[in-house]
Amino acid sequence: MFIYYGCRCRGGILVNGYHIPEVSFQNLHPAKLSLWPMMFVTIACGAISGFHATQSPMMARCIKSEKLGRQAFYGAMIAEGVIALVWVAAGLAFYNGVPGLGKVILSKAGAAGAVFEISKSLLGPVGSVLAILGVIVCPITTGDTAFRSARLALADIIKYPQDKIKNRLILAAPMFAVSIFLTFVxxxxxxxxxxxxxxxxxxxxxxxxxxxxxxxxxxxxxxxxxxxxxxxxxxxxxxxxxxxxxxxxxxxxxxxxxxxxxxxxxxxxxxxxxxxxxxxxx
Structure with a gap:
């Protein structure tokens, strides 16, 4: 769904005559932080992502053959890369370049505000609601898979069976406690x-x-x-x-x-x- 409406945003950018800025190798970071190594950490999930690797304990239980791992993991990386490129292009075109986009991102509205404004302008009320739902649902499902994978990985390391709900809660409860603490950061x-x-x-x-x-x-x-x-x-x-x-x-x-x-x-x-x-x- 998120890819679909992202592509619709891209289509709206082209149809409505927005101009996508040319690629530049200049350092356009507001604080002029160096490209190396900052850029390679900022651009993570769509390039090289260790988070996807953490899903191995869970995906190993979901796929029938190891050969399917390429489709599951590599396919996810390609999909995220496409999503990232679509929304970057939409953001740059809609706000007329990096300076305009940077002001919105650094404002109180933040990235979510930028997504909402772009979606509402290009997709209309219905499309904007669905796009925002995608923005909300993606982090929720990401958190869910992160906790589940962490629990399964820990269970595999200490060889603790997870067939009973009680055993799952014993491992999950401390992780939830840590996550609650992190919300204060x-x-x-x-x-x-x-x-x-x-x-x-x-x-x-x-x-x-x-x-x-x-x-x-x-x-x-x-x-x-x-x-x-x-x-x-x-x-x-x-x-x-x-x-x-x-x-x-x-x-x-x-x-x-x-x-x-x-x-x-x-x-x-x-x-x-x-x-x-x-x-x-x-």
Whole structure:
């Protein structure tokens, strides 16, 4: 539904003669924060998202074959990417570029206000209601799947059966308590931590995939190279981010790249040692 009305917004932008600004490689951030590594943490779910990886314990119970994982996970990433591009194009065209869109986003109305105004103007009353419902429903379902996946992952780790409701509540109750506590934290700060954590999850998952592919004797570079890149992003970001250690950008980026290189060398060394062990065993 959200994709459908997002595409209708896109159609409304084109039909009504709105102009979509040209792509620019200039740094248009209001506070002039550096593109590296900030952009790669800000743009998360539609690019590389560790949050999707956390859904594995639940999706493994829902799909009949591991081969369907590509459709379930990769398909979700593509869909989110399409949604993101549609709404970015609509926002830039409707508010005549980044400065206008930035003013609305930073105002009290926020992103939700921008979505409502665009939807109401381009889709009419009915379309705007459905679009706003999509904006509300998506976070609710996201929270639901996050709690469920966390519970299942924890249950798998400690080997705690989840066939009884009592067992589910024993694991879910502490997580609900933590989430209630987090509601007292300012949302923008919480959201930035979430952005970094989802990319950190992606980094760990990519390294895990690389290990699996090596053991399966398959092409591991498809996950190893992104893992190296995301390692540099995650380390650099948390060192210099306002919610992180606030270290100098040059130093942070240097340490981030060095850390990524170190992870890569350790990984290659593990592969080399594994090959030697396999040859010795043979």
């Amino acid at each position: 300012q949302f923008p700060i919480l959201w930035r931590y979430m952005g970094w954590l989802t990319q950190a999850f992606a980094m760990v998952t990519l390294w895990a995939c690389s290990v699996y592919l090596v053991k399966a004797k398959k092409n591991h570079w498809i996950s190893t190279l992104p893992a190296v890149f995301m390692s540099a992003v995650c380390v650099s970001y948390i060192l210099q981010a306002p919610e992180g250690f606030r270290v100098n950008a040059v130093f942070s980026n240097t340490v981030g790249i060095a850390a990524a290189a170190a992870f890569f060398l350790i990984f290659l060394n593990k592969i080399k040692n594994q090959d030697k062990s396999m040859k010795s065993a043979a």
